[in-house]
Amino acid sequence: MRFTPEEMMTVAAARGLRDGQVVFVGIDLPSRAANLARRLHAPDLVLIYESGTIDTRPDELPLSIGDGVLAETALSVVSVPEIFNYWLQPGRIDVGFLSGAQLDRFANLNTTVIGEYAEPDVRLPGSGGAPEIAASCREVFVVMRHRRRSFVDRVDFVTSFGYGTGPADRALLGLRGAGPVRVITDLGVLEPHPVSAELVLTAVHPGVTVEQVRAETGWTLEVSDELGRTIPPTERELDVLRSLRTVGSP
Amino acid sequence: MRFTPEEMMTVAAARGLRDGQVVFVGIDLPSRAANLARRLHAPDLVLIYESGTIDTRPDELPLSIGDGVLAETALSVVSVPEIFNYWLQPGRIDVGFLSGAQLDRFANLNTTVIGEYAEPDVRLPGSGGAPEIAASCREVFVVMRHRRRSFVDRVDFVTSFGYGTGPADRALLGLRGAGPVRVITDLGVLEPHPVSAELVLTAVHPGVTVEQVRAETGWTLEVSDELGRTIPPTERELDVLRSLRTVGSP
Amino acid sequence: MAKIVSLREAVGELVHDGDTVALEGFTHLIPFAAGHEIIRQQRRELTLVRMTPDLIYDQLIGAGCARKLIFSWGGNPGVGALYRIRDAITRGWPAPLAIEEHSHAELANRYVAGAAGLPFAVLRGSAGTDLPMHTPAVSIVRCPFTGEELTAVAALTPDVTVVHAQRADREGNVQLWGISGVQKEAVLAARRALVTVEELVDELEPVAGEVVLPRFVVTAVAEVPGGAAPSYAHGYYARDNTAYRDWQRISRDRETFAAWLDELQKAEAVGEPGE
């Protein structure tokens, strides 16, 4: 069965989730991946959205983070201060999903501004829940399209802290989550090096070469000795993924 | 119509409440007075109990501060942290009611211990919501039986701050409510002197003499130049008061 | 205690030029009608506060009502960018716009501190990121027990908070349910609170998940059916996702936006007498 690079990325992200985990889900790609996992191998995945919906089971994907379908199918809806203070901050979340306009070699993310803060080239939406997701979830998965302008040596603005400038920074800041343990792109998978914390290529998706990945990466990307190759999406994975409909989509 | 000193005290306390005020109510005497006022001249009195019940309209007086009748008849029930943090602390309450085992000349109250803290003569229940009621309500009414062993020169333990040791103390501590503006007893009414903040006798109840009040007060009680005499309970006040039944009472 | 008034009257009395104004509602129950009335009454120099500016602040800012925006995520959710806000920030059109930006958790906790009558709130926050260096409302506080350093955020106390709710009774007690966002905190933190509602009712029947705002923390209630559209009111109507998608086209271009604004200014306020 044919599939697009974006479908491969979504399937790879979904596979990383284990049944019974508690996942803090952002909109778009993360929501798609988490809802895919819930329909496949992880029926008891607990989805939490920052709008305050806990253990929600939407039939259709929400367009926004606070769609009615999230509240209607949730076990519980709490206030926005509560979702951050009582649920995200204390480290109750197993996996947080993030994306960004820029990612750097230490997995720091930028969703704030391209260029200077005071005189932006492009003004982006800003941080939302991302800084605390990056700080507090036990693990963070980053999901984003792999392009040279996005995979940069240093992000213009650190919206979400990955590993800062090296392996010791998170501990120095007192951040309690492990940080981004996996970056899943439409080309492959990057993981932080256990010693340096710099992102290295650990897997390429079917049909993708290391050279392609390097060409789309803005730093000298190291490749793992045990480079893997992602198993292509199964028919069932693709069927379910393609059946996911977004609320109100044409 | 004949009445007891305690009935006079309760009626006097109820009369002090104005319609539309928001009242933070403790159990026993305060609850009786507030519910009496609500049935007489203040039908729109908003009663809040520290158990989290907002705008509750109990048919019968609760025995405890968290009786079911309070939740069943409330406009809203919130958590205990919320009632203290969002409702009491910011100064939304017009009148807080307090009582105590000891009261001193500066309207400080003790509900913690008689004797030394480490080696108590009598161990009392402790503070509950009283310290923050005393600090944060716009005004505090104290309601308690007037006995020499309770109306003391200095309380053994300051559980709730009145005026400390004089008129400047509340401001120095940053307390935002006005403090105890009225002490209603079964003998009369005491109010803080506008300059010294010391409690002075401003009214005696029917049939009570100044000498009686002084005999039951453990400091040299000053008497206001404009000493008043409380109007006796009306028939209607007594009828309604006597009709108030406590939940589960025999 | 809350007064029941028309929307025009409420905005006229409660929202003044130069005020700090929070219109809250997290995706759900966004007070669009009230925002449009603020545009119609041509308020100026507002400091606008919202976690997610959304279309409503793109509109208010495009209309020139604001001089400052305090926010935590400024996109068109699931669709794209808010071009009127971008235009104001990066090119000062129609007026320069100062910004003060936070993470969601930090801005939510600024309201929490305001609601609690405290000068600040403590959280773990955006430590390590570049955010704190750009806002004076974020600082550091040390735990007196463990010595640990934590983020402190300054209390936010709007002059007026505006929210939309499903129902109010005739005394002005307000009831809302579904995703309740930061509305309770935003109302409790404010000096004045204006609530538009889908309907006034004789009695508020209890609803699971309800948030109740008692009449003594609400300044005015205006009955404005549909007052949250094109966002949604749980139990009343759904989000108009098409309108959100269409906004891209309107927002992107100054002239298209100007035409939209003309139409708005010609229209009567919803829920007005005589309509």
Added chain:
Amino acid sequence: MAKIVSLREAVGELVHDGDTVALEGFTHLIPFAAGHEIIRQQRRELTLVRMTPDLIYDQLIGAGCARKLIFSWGGNPGVGALYRIRDAITRGWPAPLAIEEHSHAELANRYVAGAAGLPFAVLRGSAGTDLPMHTPAVSIVRCPFTGEELTAVAALTPDVTVVHAQRADREGNVQLWGISGVQKEAVLAARRALVTVEELVDELEPVAGEVVLPRFVVTAVAEVPGGAAPSYAHGYYARDNTAYRDWQRISRDRETFAAWLDELQKAEAVGEPGE
């Protein structure tokens, strides 16, 4: 994720000698059955935490289970004193009892800090009173924006929190309503959480005013009908005010209490198999 177990098993596994244990429930939903099971299993050296110790801690302390009590109001509400606690504090019978006492707001906020994963919480607190000088868990913190001094309280993180609720589903999601006190915070602050419920159901129907504790913050659920008596379970049974009044007589005298304790120890745990 929560396990569904018997009360005996739950207490056996989750409550250990020397633990810091919070049994919460503000007048309503007090977990009496669980407390009695702790007495039966003869736990010792517990640090007991409760805003209002109530009869249940008078019983646990009279039975010699505790070495320390953290509390904020220690009376028999509307009735009188808790003599077993008095006896332990003032005369060390049956064992010396250390105390750490707070105002309600301070103790509630110690749980809030624990639930929020913070080392402390800020509030206005009992400034000016004699309380702070007697507890090391209260300190002062200065606002980094205004310079104002406020009260700081240390986070409280019990080894185990026990609460009673109306219902749980078979996955262990818990639902309670009515006066909900500080139960959510006490559960979220704890390392382990045991919930006894009136009934296990297939599906939790939404209820106005509900607090839901999702299965991933609950360690074990035990079905114990009547497990809150003589306190009450909103929608199930009323408070047994007579039992509260009668407790005065039992509590006042060591021998009368000893007889009560004998009876308790002979009785089977409620909700056990075979009962």
